[in-house]
């Protein structure tokens with residue numbers, strides 16, 4: 174592990190966009206972790222605790238709001254293109270059948286030729 178990646182922080186001590194300096198910390202001969210400090214003012218941060226990473230905090234904020242929305246939209250889309258909501262989907266006591274592909278399908282299958290069944294045929298014996 175020899176990553177010389179520049180880690181940008183917004184230093185809480187000096188308030189500047191600076192780089193995080195990472196130096197190995199030794200207890201005797203054993204590496205005991207890293208010393209993280211601000212390249213601007215030298216303020217030392219606890220490892221893993223509250224280092225004000227610049228990118229990470231920006232990404233995390235974006236992720237959280239984005240993720241929940243994406244998930245719900247995706248679920249809805251997925252439901253809409255399920256075979257059981259398709260006009261070509263035929264159910265009888267023995268099989269579930271796709272009228273386009275002339276083959277057996279499952280209610281939870283999805284398909285590129287999906288076409289929404291009109292509301293009037295909503296009553297479905299399942």
Ligand SMILES: [Zn+2]
Pocket residue numbers: 184185186187188189191211212213214215216
């Ligand atoms: Zn600083």
